[in-house]
Amino acid sequence: xxxxxxxxxxxxxxxxxxxxxxxxxxxxxxxxxxxxxxxxxxxxxxxxxxxxxxxxxxxxxxxxxxxxxxxxxxxxxxxxxxxxxxxxxxxxxxxxxxxxxxxxxxxxxxxxxxxxxxxxxxxxxxxxxxxxxxxxxxxxxxxxxxxxxxxxxxxxxxxxxxxxxxxxxxxxxxxxxxxxxxxxxxxxxxxxxxxxxxxxxxxxxxxxxxxxxxxxxxxxxxxxxxxxxxxxxxxxxxxxxxxxxxxxxxxxxxxxxxxxxxxxxxxxxxxxxxxxxxxxxxxxxxxxxxxxxxxxxxxxxxxxxxxxxxxxxxxxxxxxxxxxxxxxxxxxxxxxxxxxxxxxxxxxxxxxxxxxxxxxxxxxxxxxxxxxxxxxxxxxxxxxxxxxxxxxxxxxxxxxx
Numbered sequence: 001x002x003x004x005x006x007x008x009x010x011x012x013x014x015x016x017x018x019x020x021x022x023x024x025x026x027x028x029x030x031x032x033x034x035x036x037x038x039x040x041x042x043x044x045x046x047x048x049x050x051x052x053x054x055x056x057x058x059x060x061x062x063x064x065x066x067x068x069x070x071x072x073x074x075x076x077x078x079x080x081x082x083x084x085x086x087x088x089x090x091x092x093x094x095x096x097x098x099x100x101x102x103x104x105x106x107x108x109x110x111x112x113x114x115x116x117x118x119x120x121x122x123x124x125x126x127x128x129x130x131x132x133x134x135x136x137x138x139x140x141x142x143x144x145x146x147x148x149x150x151x152x153x154x155x156x157x158x159x160x161x162x163x164x165x166x167x168x169x170x171x172x173x174x175x176x177x178x179x180x181x182x183x184x185x186x187x188x189x190x191x192x193x194x195x196x197x198x199x200x201x202x203x204x205x206x207x208x209x210x211x212x213x214x215x216x217x218x219x220x221x222x223x224x225x226x227x228x229x230x231x232x233x234x235x236x237x238x239x240x241x242x243x244x245x246x247x248x249x250x251x252x253x254x255x256x257x258x259x260x261x262x263x264x265x266x267x268x269x270x271x272x273x274x275x276x277x278x279x280x281x282x283x284x285x286x287x288x289x290x291x292x293x294x295x296x297x298x299x300x301x302x303x304x305x306x307x308x309x310x311x312x313x314x315x316x317x318x319x320x321x322x323x324x325x326x327x328x329x330x331x332x333x334x335x336x337x338x339x340x341x342x343x344x345x346x347x348x349x350x351x352x353x354x355x356x357x358x359x360x361x362x363x364x365x366x367x368x369x370x371x372x373x374x375x376x377x378x379x380x381x382x383x384x385x386x387x388x389x390x391x392x393x394x395x396x397x398x399x400x401x
Contacts, residue, residue: 004398007353009058010264013040014257015077018269019068019224019247021371026379028073029090030386031268031357032083035061038394043175045080046166054174058401063262065253067180067246070268071221072103072161075214078177079165091376091383103160104374110156114219114232116240150229158219158231168213170194176260179217180246180253183207184230189249191256192217200255201347208259211236221246251300252307258349266355268386269304273297275361286368293367308356314346355397357390 015035017028032042043062056062066074076086081100089098162168170177171194178193189206191197192214199206212233220231220243230242246253257265274283274294283290321342325335343350359366363385369378 005353005396007264007397007399009400010262010353012063012260012262013059013061013264014063014065014260014262014266015042015061015074016065016253016257016265016267017067017070017073018252018267018271019070019222019245020270021069021224022374022379023366023369023371023382024069024270025073026090026382027270027359027366027386027389028070028268029083029087029379030383030388031390032073032077033087033383034387034390034394035266036083037391039399042077042083044078045174046172047174059399061266062174063176063178063257063260065178065180065256065260066218066221067253068222068224071179071218071246072157074177074179075161075165075218076100078173078175079167080173087383090374091380101160101164102374103157105372107156107160108154108372109152110154112153112155114153114155114240115158116216116234117232150223150226152227153229154219154223154231157222158215160215161218162213162215165214168215170210170214177214178253178256178260179214179221180250180256181217181220181223181231181243182245182248184242184244187249189246190220190243191253191259192220193260195260197259200259201345203250203255205249206255220244251303254307254354258352263349263352264355265352266357268357268390270359270366271297271300271304272359272361272363272366273301274364274367277362277364280364290368297367304356311348311354314348315350318342318346318348318350355393357386357393359385359389360392363389 018024020027036042040059040061041057043060064074064078066072073086085098085100089100089102092098167173170192176193178191181190181192182188183190187205189203191206191208192212193208194210195208196210197208199208216231216233220233223229223231223244225244230244232240232242235241251271252267252269254265254267274297276282283294318339322335322339325338342348365381366385369382373379
């Protein structure tokens, strides 16, 4: 068995949650349970005025970064809901009481416009008319299905998040929370949080925004086309800016955690392409939907692998230069200066450590399972997959206190 990767105590630990609808939320729950079992603590809740600063535990997670469905889980954790409370809210089937009210179908599938819009561009009547039309009607009618920006809106999600959080203000929480969305009419990725930071060197079109409520940020991040319409938020000048899914431009928001000074980043993501098994057979049997999902997941997997490869290459380049400086016995101050310049130019933090947790190739339920299935039986199955995938990954590491 290979030696374990040693993880020394860290200044700030981040938990990054990807999107993927209800399926992703359940997977993240399983990952949280595994992290908790390994001794990690999820820090959350409101700041208390004049309260003595809590002594930090080496395994405290105090930064949450979420995109799409991951933004909901990240918000729960930052708000101070325990993993057990989140678990019971969704998996008890209503048999056990939880302080957290779960998100459900009726909340998720809203038809109202954003509260920031003066009037709905697409009224309930229009949506209902289109959804109830026959295929032939849709082809010949002037206002056809392609004229609407989404079947539903995320205004129900906004109202839900506003209701279940003790505060709707990012700055009111002990932990740092960052919600990622994409600007519709631009190529900007927007990070809603409590700070204003400069964009990272490797993503100059990244904007940090600290004037938006958490509920609006989540509604913007979760607006996945074509199911959900882009979500409108008023900017400082009163103009409505539209946002949609936080993972359109970048699948994992690891660099957000880097920008917010995290030096141990644990990333949970769910996009695992199908790997052939004799029991299931070829995806050609499952039709165009399965083939389309496979194509999307392969693209996402490639994006993640490319990002990892470039980080490894940057580290290798820094290491090579450092070794050369040592071999020629360069002045210590000069060596450090050269390495420091390289780190700055490469946007590299060489002391950071990264842990990536995703479904195993044999976790076929993550591929074939329904994205919007909120049944406790289905979610429990996905939670178990997330837990086992995380435990298997975490066994490779040894965390020092």
